[in-house]
Each structure stands twice: as C-alpha cells, then as structure tokens.
Amino acid sequence: MHIADALSRDYLPCEPNDEVLMNQVHSVSSVVANNVENEYAVSTISDETLKQVINFYNTGWPKNPNLLSDNIKKYYKIRNELTVENNLIYYRDRLVIPDNLKTAILIQLHSGHQGIVKCKALAKNTVYWPGINLDIESFVSKCLVCAEFAPSQQKQKMIPLDIPDLPYEQVAVDILEFKGQFYLVVIDSYSKWLDAIQLKNKTSQSVIDVLQFLFSIHGIPRVVLADNNPFKSHVCTEFAKKLNFTIVSCSPHYHQSNGLAERAVSIVKSFLKKCLRDPKASLQTCLLQYRITPLAGLDASPAQLLMSRQLRSTIPVHVTKLKPSIIPNVKANLIKRSQISKDQYDKSANRKEIEFSPSDYVFMQNPLTHIWEPGIIMEKCTEPRSYLVKHTGTSNIVRRNVKHLKHNKSQLKSPVPYCTPVFMLPASETNVPILNEIPNDNDIEIPHNDLDQDLNQNVQINVNEIDLNLQRWRDQIRNRLERPPEVRTRTRVVKKPNRLNL
Numbered sequence: 001m002h003i004a005d006a007l008s009r010d011y012l013p014c015e016p017n018d019e020v021l022m023n024q025v026h027s028v029s030s031v032v033a034n035n036v037e038n039e040y041a042v043s044t045i046s047d048e049t050l051k052q053v054i055n056f057y058n059t060g061w062p063k064n065p066n067l068l069s070d071n072i073k074k075y076y077k078i079r080n081e082l083t084v085e086n087n088l089i090y091y092r093d094r095l096v097i098p099d100n101l102k103t104a105i106l107i108q109l110h111s112g113h114q115g116i117v118k119c120k121a122l123a124k125n126t127v128y129w130p131g132i133n134l135d136i137e138s139f140v141s142k143c144l145v146c147a148e149f150a151p152s153q154q155k156q157k158m159i160p161l162d163i164p165d166l167p168y169e170q171v172a173v174d175i176l177e178f179k180g181q182f183y184l185v186v187i188d189s190y191s192k193w194l195d196a197i198q199l200k201n202k203t204s205q206s207v208i209d210v211l212q213f214l215f216s217i218h219g220i221p222r223v224v225l226a227d228n229n230p231f232k233s234h235v236c237t238e239f240a241k242k243l244n245f246t247i248v249s250c251s252p253h254y255h256q257s258n259g260l261a262e263r264a265v266s267i268v269k270s271f272l273k274k275c276l277r278d279p280k281a282s283l284q285t286c287l288l289q290y291r292i293t294p295l296a297g298l299d300a301s302p303a304q305l306l307m308s309r310q311l312r313s314t315i316p317v318h319v320t321k322l323k324p325s326i327i328p329n330v331k332a333n334l335i336k337r338s339q340i341s342k343d344q345y346d347k348s349a350n351r352k353e354i355e356f357s358p359s360d361y362v363f364m365q366n367p368l369t370h371i372w373e374p375g376i377i378m379e380k381c382t383e384p385r386s387y388l389v390k391h392t393g394t395s396n397i398v399r400r401n402v403k404h405l406k407h408n409k410s411q412l413k414s415p416v417p418y419c420t421p422v423f424m425l426p427a428s429e430t431n432v433p434i435l436n437e438i439p440n441d442n443d444i445e446i447p448h449n450d451l452d453q454d455l456n457q458n459v460q461i462n463v464n465e466i467d468l469n470l471q472r473w474r475d476q477i478r479n480r481l482e483r484p485p486e487v488r489t490r491t492r493v494v495k496k497p498n499r500l501n502l
C-alpha cells in the first residue's frame with residue numbers, strides 16, 4: 001500500500017504515461033479499488049471537483065492557487081501526493097471518494113459499529129476526502145445503535161450535603177435488604193449516629209412505625225433525606241406533614257445522590273455479614289461499638305456528638321469519660337471532613353457540569369438494561385442534577401439524574417421499549433409541541449414533538465399558545481408527581497392516570 005506513496009514522493013524523471021510506472025500503480029490501485037472500480041470511476045469523473053483535479057493532474061497544476069475554488073485548493077495542498085489512474089484518484093494509497101459516495105463509505109466504515117478512533121484508523125488505511133475525519137466524528141456520534149450501548153457517564157463532582165447546626169436536625173434514611181429481611185437504616189448528618197431496625201415489611205406503614213419509634217428517642221428531625229420508595233408515597237408525605245419535617249428525595253435509580261444513607265447501609269450490611277460468621281456478635285453489639293468509636297477528624301464518637309456523653313459498654317472506661325460534656329467546633333470540623341472527602345471524590349469526577357434545558361433531545365440510560373434510550377427534557381427538578389424526561393418511545397415521564405442523561409445529537413427515536421414507567425401517560429395526551437428554538441415570528445411552523453407519530457406532520461401553532469400549553473402540562477406533571485397514584489406494583493402504575501386537559 002505504500003508503493004503509491006513512495007512512487008508519488010520519489011518519482012523518476014519520466015512522463016505520467018510511462019508504461020512501467022503505470023503498471024506498478026495499476027497493480028496497487030486494482031487491489032484498493034477492488035471489484036467496484038467502475039462505480040467509483042464513473043462517480044469520480046461525474047464529480048465536478050474531482051473532474052478538475054484529474055484535469056490538473058494531467059495538464060499540470062497552476063502556479064498561483066489563489067484563483068482556485070476552495071474545494072480545489074484542498075487538493076492543491078496535497079497535489080504532490082495524488083495519483084490518477086483509470087479515472088480513480090489516490091491520495092497516497094487511499095482512494096479519493098467522490099461526494100455522492102461519501103455517505104455509503106461512512107456507512108461501510110461504521111458497519112461494525114466501532115468508535116470514532118477505530119473508524120478513522122480504518123479510513124486512514126483505505127479511503128480519503130478532505131474533512132473525512134470530521135465527517136466520521138459527526139456520523140458516528142449520530143449512530144443510534146452506538147448511542148444505545150454507550151458506556152455509562154463519568155461521575156459528576158460531589159455536591160456536599162449542607163452541614164446542619166444541630167444534632168439530629170437532618171437524617172438520611174434508606175432500606176437495606178439482607179437475606180430476605182428488610183432493615184430501616186437511619187443516620188444523623190451531624191453526629192453520624194446510626195440506627196438499623198428490622199422492618200416487618202417494606203410498606204410505608206412499616207417504615208413510619210420505625211421512624212416514630214426513633215423520633216420518640218431522638219426527637220423529630222427537620223429534614224429527612226430519603227430514596228423515593230416508599231418515602232415519597234402519599235402515606236409518608238402525610239406523615240411528614242403531620243410531624244412537620246421535610247422529605248428530600250434523591251433521583252430515582254441514582255441512589256448515590258443520597259450518599260450518606262448509602263454509606264450507612266454499607267456499614268450495616270457489613271455488620272450483618274460479619275454477624276453471620278461470628279455467632280458471638282450481634283447487630284446491636286456492632287452498632288454500640290460504632291456509636292462509641294471516635295469519628296475520623298473529630299476525636300469524638302457519634303454518641304458524644306449526639307448525646308454529649310460517652311456510652312458505657314463492656315470495655316472498661318474511667319468514670320470521668322462517661323460524664324456529659326459538649327464537644328467544641330463540631331460544625332467546623334464536619335465542614336473540613338466534608339471538604340476532604342469532596343476533594344478526593346472529585347479527582348476522578350467529570351470536571352464539566354452537565355446542564356439541560358426544557359425541550360432538549362437526550363438519551364437516558366435504562367436503569368435495568370443500561371441501554372441509552374431517547375427522550376426529551378421536560379423540566380428541571382428542584383433536586384440538584386435532576387430532570388423530568390419524556391421517553392420518546394413510550395411517552396412515559398420519568399425523573400433522571402444527569403448521571404443517566406446525555407445530549408442526543410442525532411435526535412433519533414429508538415425502537416427499544418422502555419419497561420419501567422413511573423407514570424404512564426397516554427401518547428395522545430402528551431402531544432405538546434416543543435421547540436428547539438423559537439423564532440421571532442408569531443406564527444411559526446412547529447415540528448410534531450411526539451416522535452412516535454408522523455414525523456413529517458407539521459402544525460401551525462401560536463407561540464403564546466405553546467407557552468400556555470407547556471406551562472399547563474408542567475403544572476399537571478408536577479401535581480401528579482406530588483400526588484402519587486394509589487395502586488402500585490414494584491415498577492408499574494396500575495391506576496389509570498387522569499387525562500391531561502390540553
């Protein structure tokens with residue numbers, strides 16, 4: 001393959017029609033062009049630019065390239081590395097592709113769904129046109145199949161929790177499942193005091209019973225950080241209202257956003273595992289040991305931070321250690337600890353914050369299959385890095401963390417069904433026109449946003465009407481999210497949703 005290159009660079013003082021040279025070039029080009037030589041030759045001489053390139057190749061390039069068109073200038077720069085034979089042009093050992101065959105070549109280069117780097121490498125060994133690398137980048141980045149199976153997003157920088165001023169002012173809760181048993185794990189943001197109590201089952205009422213028990217000991221916190229299920233249920237929301245505390249939920253399927261509860265769960269899980277191996281140990285013993293052990297960077301135990309006293313255990317301790325005393329500078333030390341954790345975490349995090357706007361086309365990662373599926377951003381949620389997204393295939397509205405979202409440059413729809421709806425909205429009720437850009441004109445042509453339906457159908461709608469519709473729809477979605485349906489299975493809503501009044 002390098003023969004043509006060598007020939008073009010180190011040519012002998014002979015005419016282009018020299019028989020020996022032509023035979024050598026021919027033997028190379030025949031291999032490159034394979035058995036579709038004719039098609040490429042016909043297209044090459046039908047291509048205005050390439051026709052001129054051949055002409056200049058045969059008759060000589062002009063000395064002043066300024067008079068040449070931009071397209072020809074691109075070939076002028078590489079004129080010494082071009083070879084023409086049988087109406088085919090070669091750049092070094094790469095066949096130059098005419099305009100009308102570029103798409104077909106891009107499809108072939110990407111037929112194995114390799115990434116951008118691999119496709120460029122393949123092209124570098126076979127075909128060429130000016131700007132081919134950019135075209136490959138654009139083509140591959142728009143491939144829906146590759147988008148669906150793209151790797152997960154890099155983690156985002158840590159958003160540290162607000163450090164509360166008081167003990168048991170803010171707690172994080174989560175449910176741990178271990179060997180078929182459920183445990184409610186509750187950790188205090190201030191003292192890191194940890195409770196783990198076995199639940200009768202995973203229902204809202206069972207969770208409320210345990211919370212009531214804990215609150216009777218520690219008092220009612222102001223804020224409870226919780227995963228969505230079942231803490232966002234109607235029963236739990238009513239319970240929170242009654243006791244005057246707020247439930248702040250993390251994004252569905254992105255439990256890391258409730259990192260404190262996640263850590264607490266992993267601590268309790270390791271206790272339970274070790275208790276299984278050591279019959280002398282019990283969960284309660286493990287919890288007591290944890291509660292009286294000083295926290296890193298604080299020199300005080302969770303018990304001292306929460307109760308201002310150390311707890312007596314089976315380990316001998318001087319009586320003065322058990323006397324109540326206030327630990328100083330707790331908040332300052334907690335902030336310092338939090339900053340150290342953040343710095344460590346952020347070292348491997350994505351430096352750039354990912355943002356979306358309503359009506360942005362996106363891919364969202366299916367939490368079960370990890371496949372990226374197309375959607376449209378509807379609304380930014382109040383929770384950090386959280387968005388309401390409409391799945392363009394099923395019209396379901398779901399909430400997703402930016403960890404599971406990325407921009408969709410191709411704006412394509414996916415045939416892959418999405419099977420874990422949170423709220424089922426019939427497609428006919430969700431045909432709200434969405435615009436990528438709203439021109440200044442009052443009357444504008446709007447692409448139909450429901451990609452499941454006729455893609456070519458255009459509608460004439462007034463901008464004000466769109467804004468009104470969007471606002472009404474968002475209000476209704478928000479209401480619906482705040483008022484969850486009454487009957488639910490694990491992943492599917494059974495109750496028929498109210499019709500949207502659009």
Ligand SMILES: [Zn+2]
Binds near residue numbers: 113147
């Ligand atoms: Zn692909």
